[in-house]
Amino acid sequence: MHEPLGGFSPDTFSRRRERVRAGLDDGVLLLPAGPVLYRSRDTEYPYRPDSELFYLTGVAEPDAVAVLRSGGEGQFILFVRERDPEAELWNGERVGPDRARELYGADVVHPIGDLDGRLADLIAGSRTIYYRWGAGRHTDNLVLDALARARARGPRRGTGPRSVVDPGELLDELRMIKDDEEIEQIRRATHITVEGFRKVLAVTAPGIGEWELEAVMEGAFRRAGADGAGYQTIVGGGKNACVLHYAQNRCALSGGELVLLDAGAEVGLYNADITRTVPVSGRFTGEQRAVYEVVEAARVAAVAAARPGNTIAAVHEAAVAIITEGLVELGVLEGPPETLAETDKHKPFFPHCTSHWLGLDVHDPGDYTQDGRPRTLEPGMVFTVEPGLYFRPGGEAGAIRFAGIGVRIEDDLLVTSTGCDNLTRELPTSADSVAELVEGER
Numbered sequence: 025m026h027e028p029l030g031g032f033s034p035d036t037f038s039r040r041r042e043r044v045r046a047g048l049d050d051g052v053l054l055l056p057a058g059p060v061l062y063r064s065r066d067t068e069y070p071y072r073p074d075s076e077l078f079y080l081t082g083v084a085e086p087d088a089v090a091v092l093r094s095g096g097e098g099q100f101i102l103f104v105r106e107r108d109p110e111a112e113l114w115n116g117e118r119v120g121p122d123r124a125r126e127l128y129g130a131d132v133v134h135p136i137g138d139l140d141g142r143l144a145d146l147i148a149g150s151r152t153i154y155y156r157w158g159a160g161r162h163t164d165n166l167v168l169d170a171l172a173r174a175r176a177r178g179p180r181r182g183t184g185p186r187s188v189v190d191p192g193e194l195l196d197e198l199r200m201i202k203d204d205e206e207i208e209q210i211r212r213a214t215h216i217t218v219e220g221f222r223k224v225l226a227v228t229a230p231g232i233g234e235w236e237l238e239a240v241m242e243g244a245f246r247r248a249g250a251d252g253a254g255y256q257t258i259v260g261g262g263k264n265a266c267v268l269h270y271a272q273n274r275c276a277l278s279g280g281e282l283v284l285l286d287a288g289a290e291v292g293l294y295n296a297d298i299t300r301t302v303p304v305s306g307r308f309t310g311e312q313r314a315v316y317e318v319v320e321a322a323r324v325a326a327v328a329a330a331r332p333g334n335t336i337a338a339v340h341e342a343a344v345a346i347i348t349e350g351l352v353e354l355g356v357l358e359g360p361p362e363t364l365a366e367t368d369k370h371k372p373f374f375p376h377c378t379s380h381w382l383g384l385d386v387h388d389p390g391d392y393t394q395d396g397r398p399r400t401l402e403p404g405m406v407f408t409v410e411p412g413l414y415f416r417p418g419g420e421a422g423a424i425r426f427a428g429i430g431v432r433i434e435d436d437l438l439v440t441s442t443g444c445d446n447l448t449r450e451l452p453t454s455a456d457s458v459a460e461l462v463e464g465e466r
């Protein structure tokens with residue numbers, strides 16, 4: 025990130041913590057930073073902060089732990105790395121305990137080296153520890169030790185933690201509804217991503233490598249000020265588009281085939297997620313256009329279903345209805361479309377859901393059902409709409425003439441009080457318009 029706190033105001037994090045504290049009761053929330061990951065030996069991957077820790081505190085450094093308790097004053101405690109001139113020579117300046125209190129608004133800040141000696145006392149009076157197992161071996165062991173102490177002493181004293189609960193119980197619902205600052209970050213990410221796609225499509229041509237288009241896309245993200253790509257960029261030419269998470273990007277594109285591009289910029293840790301499928305030569309074949317227009321019609325129907333009061337399941341159902349009708353019209357399936365959809369006959373060709381939540385994580389947390397019922401859309405929710413059709417070589421007999429064709433079209437939507445705002449509408453989706461984006465640059 026280029027700005028302290030990712031560009032968010034300190035009050036934003038303070039408000040979020042107060043909402044969480046209101047639901048803690050006699051529990052304690054423990055959030056460690058994400059680990060430093062190594063590519064090989066002492067060569068590190070670029071550090072990506074933990075989303076939950078950042079959401080509540082703005083902390084973006086490794087080797088940090090936040091403790092949040094209910095009650096009176098002094099209930100937001102941070103453990104951070106101490107300043108270390110030698111370490112900072114190699115890896116850059118650290119915030120340090122002194123500055124951390126002012127920057128993050130913590131009531132108390134300790135060096136991370138004090139965690140072992142202080143954590144047991146901080147959680148001793150709590151009945152529930154909100155902590156995600158596997159967040160770190162060291163903190164896992166500290167939580168296990170706290171539970172062991174409570175089991176030994178709790179029955180006589182009536183105190184101490186007795187259970188560990190996933191922090192998502194407190195945080196997921198809050199994260200589903202984006203505030204104005206979050207929405208602005210996502211808008212920036214989607215705008216940068218749209219411009220990246222335009223640059224990629226301008227150089228798409230037979231003979232170019234998938235890896236080259238990946239480089240153009242991610243270079244465009246960085247030049248525009250993004251932190252980088254929010255996930256592994258997918259550039260799937262021809263049959264590679266039929267692999268849903270294809271990421272090798274090692275093949276050269278051939279004229280007469282399609283290329284599926286799935287990419288998203290990350291800005292202030294918030295993500296975009298866009299997919300377009302275009303003809304490498306700038307012109308669709310008859311079979312390619314027929315498949316593409318079914319997927320585009322499904323996207324239009326799904327977007328139309330995205331409005332407050334409707335459900336996320338209804339968005340998927342709208343896409344499935346069009347996809348199934350299209351498969352019948354293409355001669356791939358036979359029978360009444362409604363019956364085929366109810367029995368999931370579309371799944372060999374459209375195996376994934378139409379949508380996922382979007383935000384700090386590309387697949388943001390949040391339940392898609394509540395009390396056994398599909399989740400109702402509310403203003404402030406951000407999610408994708410991404411129907412697709414994939415005809416793998418050697419697949420279903422009725423789809424032989426479409427073998428090797430994979431099409432996905434994905435937009436990012438924000439639910440508003442009156443409908444939805446398509447954040448990626450600046451990047452066209454109709455068959456003629458995407459072909460023109462490629463052919464028009466020749």
